Every structure is written in structure tokens, then in C-alpha cells.
Amino acid sequence: AFDTLMIGGGPAGAAAAVYAARKGIRTGVVAERFGGQVLDTLAIENLVSVPHTEGPKLAAALEEHVKEYEVDIMNLQRAVELVPASQPGGEHEVRFESGATLKSRTLVLATGARWREMNVPGEAEYRNKGVAYCPHCDGPLFKGKRVAVIGGGNSGVEAAIDLAGLVAEVTLIEFMDELRADDVLQKKLASLPNVKIIKGARTTEVNGDGTRVNGLTFEERASGELRHLELEGVFVQIGLVPNTEWLKNSPIELSERGEIVTDERGMTSVPGIFAAGDVTTVPYKQIVIAMGEGSRAALGAFDYLIRS
Numbered sequence: 145a146f147d148t149l150m151i152g153g154g155p156a157g158a159a160a161a162v163y164a165a166r167k168g169i170r171t172g173v174v175a176e177r178f179g180g181q182v183l184d185t186l187a188i189e190n191l192v193s194v195p196h197t198e199g200p201k202l203a204a205a206l207e208e209h210v211k212e213y214e215v216d217i218m219n220l221q222r223a224v225e226l227v228p229a230s231q232p233g234g235e236h237e238v239r240f241e242s243g244a245t246l247k248s249r250t251l252v253l254a255t256g257a258r259w260r261e262m263n264v265p266g267e268a269e270y271r272n273k274g275v276a277y278c279p280h281c282d283g284p285l286f287k288g289k290r291v292a293v294i295g296g297g298n299s300g301v302e303a304a305i306d307l308a309g310l311v312a313e314v315t316l317i318e319f320m321d322e323l324r325a326d327d328v329l330q331k332k333l334a335s336l337p338n339v340k341i342i343k344g345a346r347t348t349e350v351n352g353d354g355t356r357v358n359g360l361t362f363e364e365r366a367s368g369e370l371r372h373l374e375l376e377g378v379f380v381q382i383g384l385v386p387n388t389e390w391l392k393n394s395p396i397e398l399s400e401r402g403e404i405v406t407d408e409r410g411m412t413s414v415p416g417i418f419a420a421g422d423v424t425t426v427p428y429k430q431i432v433i434a435m436g437e438g439s440r441a442a443l444g445a446f447d448y449l450i451r452s
């Protein structure tokens with residue numbers, strides 16, 4: 145059995161493992177895919193102190209750092225169920241799709257999140273070639289260019305406002321006949337000269353020249369007519385889904401959006417079970433934030449161990 149076990153091997157789980165291992169406690173990391181979302185990323189330019197890196201390179205560096213310590217890394221294992229300890233200070237149990245079970249006195253849940261995709265032709269093909277999901281990450285790559293933002297909720301409207309300060313022209317596309325974002329955001333958006341808003345529109349295809357995005361096709365839902373926009377970038381902002389489906393039958397408190405609720409030490413509603421990174425309610429899903437959160441959760445877990 146472990147003293148602390150990280151479920152998830154992205155930036156949050158990796159940082160937690162380094163911090164826990166440095167306390168000399170029995171530490172393990174189990175991940176479906178060690179590296180997490182970082183593996184799907186090309187350029188990373190906001191990991192402070194590292195001006196430029198690439199996803200696979202950072203994922204390899206995370207693994208290398210964890211391997212500096214005595215940490216059991218178990219890759220390609222998908223957690224399917226969590227059974228919390230029956231009494232305080234007892235062992236929690238995690239069950240995996242493979243049939244394996246692991247026990248640990250503390251856990252750090254760091255299963256991350258995934259961007260909801262439009263699932264239209266061209267989206268996957270041009271991912272990282274004009275199709276983007278994170279304005280904080282990729283906005284500067286579109287300086288002076290034309291982009292569309294798909295989605296008129298808070299994240300879409302925030303993205304459009306953010307991008308309007310960087311790019312030449314933003315077209316916000318909303319499926320419904322009204323935007324769903326907060327009023328103040330909608331007012332701010334309407335005040336910007338280089339933003340156009342199209343409502344009642346269903347994106348049907350991301351167009352490209354084989355190498356990069358060069359346009360977007362959408363259907364005007366009222367008329368059923370197809371329209372085409374020429375542009376260089378498409379930011380998809382239709383939701384970030386936390387990977388918490390496997391916790392649905394556990395007592396871990398989740399928010400309305402399914403994110404794990406934690407306290408200031410990263411502890412969940414169940415004593416001894418901590419959480420960190422994109423899977424939690426902590427806002428602004430970023431690598432540095434996930435690393436900070438993972439470190440905090442590991443220190444929280446250590447603190448819990450020495451007190452129980």
C-alpha cells in the first residue's frame with residue numbers, strides 16, 4: 145500500500161509526486177496517459193521561466209523529474225471507481241479498468257479535463273494548425289489575423305474580448321439566438337470595434353488548405369443556408385469537461401459542473417483525499433496553476449499523514 149497515490153499523470157499529478165516523494169513517503173502515480181493534455185499541445189510559451197517548449201518535450205521532462213525519486217509510475221491504467229476508507233486514517237481503495245486495485249492512506253485526484261469538441265469535419269485535422277482551445281495559450285499566435293470564437297457562454301465571450309486586443313478581427317458564433325454570457329461581458333463585447341457577433345448559427349466545417357485553417361462554414365439555422373467566413377483561426381469555447389465520471393458514485397463533493405470541490409489545502413470533502421489541477425473548481429486551467437495546485441495537494445496530504 146502507498147502513503148500517497150496520485151490518480152492522473154499530468155502537470156498536477158507529476159508535481160504532486162515530486163513533492164510527496166521528497167518527503168520520503170511511499171508514493172505512486174497511476175495515469176491513463178502520463179503527460180495528460182500537455183501531450184496534445186504544440187508550443188507552450190507561458191510556463192514561467194521556460195520561454196518556449198513543446199508538449200511532448202514537457203511531458204518527457206515531467207516524467208524524468210518524477211523518476212529522479214522512488215516513485216512507482218503505473219501508466220495506461222484507467223481508474224473506474226473510488227472506495228474511500230471506512231474509518232478516518234484508514235486506506236482508500238481505487239479500482240482500475242484492468243481489474244487491478246490499489247490502496248493508499250491518502251490520494252491526490254488529478255484526472256484533469258478535456259475540451260468539448262464540435263465534432264465537425266476539419267476540426268481534428270487542423271487542431272494546432274489554426275484550431276485552438278485556449279486563448280491564454282494560443283492567442284498571441286494569431287496576432288493581426290482573423291479568428292472566430294465558437295460559443296457565446298462566459299468562456300466564449302471572455303475569449304472574444306481577450307482576443308480582440310490581439311488579433312485583427314473576431315467573429316463570435318453562437319448556436320442559440322441569444323448569447324448566454326453575463327450581461328457585463330456582453331456589454332463589453334458589444335463595445336469593441338473589431339468584433340462581429342453571429343447568432344443562431346451552427347458551425348458545419350473548419351476549412352483549410354491542407355496545412356492550415358483558411359475558413360469556416362456555418363449554417364444559418366433560421367434559413368438553413370450555408371455561409372462561409374475567411375479567417376486564419378478558430379477558437380472552440382463550448383465547454384471544458386472535468387474527468388470525474390469515475391467519481392459519480394463516490395461521496396466526493398462535485399460542483400454543478402462536475403468539478404471537485406477542495407479547501408485551501410486541496411482537500412476534498414473526504415478526509416485524506418485531495419485533488420488538484422483542471423479537475424477541480426479552481427479557475428483558470430493552466431499548466432503552472434496545475435503544478436502549483438499539485439504541489440499544494442501533496443503537502444496537504446503529507447500534513448494529513450503526520451497528524452493521523
Ligand code: FAD
Nearest residue numbers: 152153154155156176177180181223256281421422430431
Ligand atoms: P491533465 O493534463 O488533463 O492530466 C490528467 C491526467 O489524468 C492524465 O495523465 C490523464 O491520462 C489522467 N486521467 C484522466 N482520467 C483518468 C482515469 N479515469 N484514470 C486514470 N488516469 C486518468 N496550459 C498552459 O499553461 N499553456 C499552454 O500553452 C497550454 N496549451 C494547451 C493546449 C491544448 C491543446 C490543451 C488541450 C491544453 C493546453 N493547456 C495549456 C492547458 C493545460 O494543458 C492544462 O491546464 C494542464 O495540462 C492541466 O493539468 P492536469 O494535471 O490538471 O490535467
